[in-house]
Amino acid sequence: EDKVVQSPLSLVVHEGDTVTLNCSYEVTNFRSLLWYKQEKKAPTFLFMLTSSGIEKKSGRLSSILDKKELFSILNITATQTGDSAIYLCAVVWNNDMRFGAGTRLTVKP
Amino acid sequence: DAGVTQSPTHLIKTRGQQVTLRCSPISGHKSVSWYQQVLGQGPQFIFQYYEKEERGRGNFPDRFSARQFPNYSSELNVNALLLGDSALYLCASSFTQGFAEAFFGQGTRLTVV
Incomplete structure (x- = not known):
């Protein structure tokens, strides 16, 4: 069964720490992997990854995909309290998309 | 520019009733997707529409249906509501077909009693 974990x-964590969030998947006909940040209701788009080994960066956030080992990581450096949120990973295949359950990150001052 | 707008924001329905949720995409976006998010879980994909045609469907019963109008807005209908349908229903729009860089609305919180 297709799944995203x-x-x-x-x-x-405390402000200033670096965190690594993990997303592993088992799907057929993989197309892309997306990361979202959900603070209250509407998830906001962070990254879309389609190719292995190419790091995407946006400020203190970065992400990379390993299509051989079927996982992605999201790194956040120098965390701030505003980074507190649920981080969602979603995998797209064919005409379907599946989200993981999310990682709830709390950054303490 | 307005973002993705959903209405209503909150809704309470009784078991067995029917409900219609509405979504207006970002101007220029032709794709709309619907998701159900139960508390403590990630969103689950329900439907995707592009250019008024269904382009993808998740694993939901036939009680769930949707459509997209010529102005690219969309409605999600759920018939014969069950308690388990209580969730946050999210709509997302994107310019192209597929799921790339979708922008989400604030959702409709549906409570079935």
Whole structure:
């Protein structure tokens, strides 16, 4: 069965720490992997990854995909309290899309 | 520019009733997707429409249906509501078909009692 698994499910860090969030998947006919940040209701788009080994960066956030080992990581450096949110990974294949359960990140001052 | 707008924001329905949720995409976006998010879980894909045609469907029963209008807005209908249909229903729009860089609305919180 196709599935997307995120780890850890929750994480508590202090401001300034670096965090790594994981997303592994098992799907047929993989097309892309997306990362979203969900603070209240509407998830906001972070990255779309389609090729292995190419790092995408946006400020303190970066992400990379490994299509051989079927996983992606999202790194956040120098975390701030505003990074507190649920981070969702989603995998697209054919005309379907599946989200993981998310990682709840809490950044303490 | 307005983002993706959804209405209503909150809704309470009784088991067995029917509900219609509405979504207006970002101007110029031709694709609309619907998701159900139960508390504590990631969103689950329900439908995707592009150019008024269904282009993708998740694993949901036939009680769920949707359509897209000529102005690219969309409605999601759920018949014979069950308690388990209580969730946040999210709509997302994108310029092209597919799921790339979709922008989400704030959702409709549906409570079935």
